[in-house]
Amino acid sequence: MSAMSNSNWSRRSIFRAAAGMAAAGTLAACGGNNGRGGGSGSGTNLVQFFHAYGExxxxxxxxxxxxxxxxxxxxTTWxxxxxxxxxxxxxxxxxxxxxxxxxxxxxxxxxxxQVADLSDIIDPVKDDFNPADIKSHTVDGKIYGVRMIDDPQFFYYRKSMLEKAKVEVPTTLDELLEAAAKLTTDKVKGIDLGNDFTPxxxxxxWSAGADTLDANNQIxxxxxxxxxxxxxxxxxxTSGHVLxxxxxxxxxPSSLxxxxxxxxxxxxxxxxxMQKALGDDLxxxxxxxxxxxGKLSVTNGGWSMFVNAKGKNVEAAKAYVKWLWIEQKKYQEDWALSYGFHVPPRSSIAAQATKLKSGLPAEAVKLFTDYGHFDNIAWDQTMITALNDVIASSVRKGGxxxxxxxxxxxxxxxxxxxxFG
Structure with missing residues (x-):
């Protein structure tokens, strides 16, 4: 599935580009079903929006x-x-x-x-969620979203390519630049960091030992x-070593x-x-x-469900979210593990996630636990877009x-x- 996105880095990573709350326009061109109704229930019609997951x-x-x-x-509007x-x-x-x-x-x-307080539906099961996921959704003691999936992001590599080029796994940015140079051939580029580097x-x-905002919400x-x-x-x-x-x-995963x-x-x-394509070479x-x-870092992306507080059917929408994302554990497990791997945000589901218990998936969960950085609720779209601009001007354009x-x-x-005033 996914995590999040940036300017044109499509849909996936915590840092996304967006037009901000003042964006104008309609969804006519977005595909999916904008019509009300179409489920098997009776009475109230609800519409849910999802981005198009790749899996x-x-x-x-x-x-x-x-x-x-x-x-x-x-x-569903997809x-x-x-x-x-x-x-x-x-x-x-x-x-x-x-x-x-x-x-x-x-x-x-x-x-x-814009979003409804969901504390009443989450509080009874709050202790079953990853505490970091609860913290990142909480303002003044109220919880405003239900985490569906946690999505750690990191580097994948081809072991055989590194062995052939006599390259160790990089632990510093200097080493990463050296590795990219040594791994580049006439057919293969050393590294892919996303088409615009914003991911x-x-x-x-984080890896520079800094953060987006500090504990007092200052830069x-x-x-x-x-x-x-x-x-x-x-x-x-500019090295020529990047895809x-x-x-x-x-x-x-196609590039690798x-x-x-x-x-x-x-x-x-x-x-x-990737494991299906590359086996033990991954x-x-x-x-x-x-x-x-510096410090090693992993992005903990993910997706959460929110209820539109300005909608016509807030209580009905909350009831649906409670049913699906609190009560229906079989669906929550299916969503996290059947179409690509995600870390289930609920401990009881994560404890039974055998697919993540050994081998490379277990290594990924360890990276998530040891080096992961979760959403900062104060770091919003405008700030994300401002940081996208830094990458554009200084990395891509050389400013x-x-x-x-x-x-x-x-x-x-x-x-x-x-x-914050």
Whole structure:
């Protein structure tokens, strides 16, 4: 399935580009069923929005769960193409707004009254959720979303290619640049970090020992180590050792599977397809350390269900979310493990997830546990987009990273004032 996305890095990683809450436009071009009704229930009609997951069977699964719900007619709008966020946000301003939608915890949605408080349905089972998932959805003691899946993201690599080139698994960004050079041949690029490099922007910050925001919700990403890391990414971008025109973007396993690169940034969801293609030749490692005080890092993406607080059927929507994402453990397990791998956010389901208990999946869960960074609810779309711009200007276009971060600071400060006064 997935995790999240950026500018044109389609749909997957915590850091996404979006038009923001003021985006205009309609969903007419988004595909899927915008009509009300179509389920097997009677009475209330509910519409749920999902981004188009890449794994086969996901759309059918979500529609199958909805059909099994008897207390309302639940129809699914399955939004294909890039920029799910912009399409979602613009739709929330129209009469075609969904009753239920998947997204990531963001304070702007709560401050604007867009998402409903779900504490009453989550509190009874709160202790069964990963505490980090509860924390990332909680504001002033109220919980505003139900986590469906956790999606760690890290580097995949072809063991045989590294052995042939006599390359050790990189643990620093310097080593990653050296590895990419040694692994590049006339047919294979050393590394793929996504077509526009934005999938790793959070990791660059975390691996430099910094953070997006500190505990007081002040800017924490503008450090000397992050500036140096941006310069190194620029070096990598211009090196000729990077796959920059992959037929599919980073969230799809094709580039590594087809031998277009030796190392690829990706998510846990891709692991079954990669293991099927590459067998024991597949390895994983976290984003390497950046600078002298660096730390290894893994993105913990994921998706959560939210109820549109401005919809006409808030209580009916909450009842549906409670039924599917709290009560129906067989569906929750199916969603997390049958169409690609995800870490189940509920301990009771994770404890029974035999597919994640050994081999490479178990290694991935350990990376998730040891090095993972979860959503910061205060780090919103506008801030994410501002950081996308830093990558665009300093890494892809070769501008001064210090100046790019200064410009980012101004945008983030404006947003922080809106959120916190």
């Amino acid at each position: 086969a069977g996901t759309e059918q699964a979500i529609k199958r769960y909805a059909k099994a719900y008897s207390k309302a007619n639940v129809s 939004i294909t193409g890039t920029n799910f966020e912009a399409k979602l946000f613009s739709s929330l301003l129209t009469k075609q707004a969904p009753d239920v939608f998947e997204f990531h915890p963001q304070l702007q949605l709560i401050k604007s009254g 790793v922007q959070g990791n660059l910050i 924490a990403y503008h450090t000397d180590a992050v500036v140096q890391g941006l310069k190194q990414l620029r070096q990598l971008f 920059l025109d992959a037929p599919t973007d980073w969230w799809d 599977n087809q031998g277009l690169c030796a190392i690829q940034w990706g998510g846990l969801w891709s692991m079954p397809a 390895g994983i490692f976290p984003f390497p350390k950046v600078g002298d005080n 001064d990273p210090e100046a790019a971060l200064d410009a980012c600071d101004k945008k983030v400060d404006v947003e922080l004032k809106k959120l």
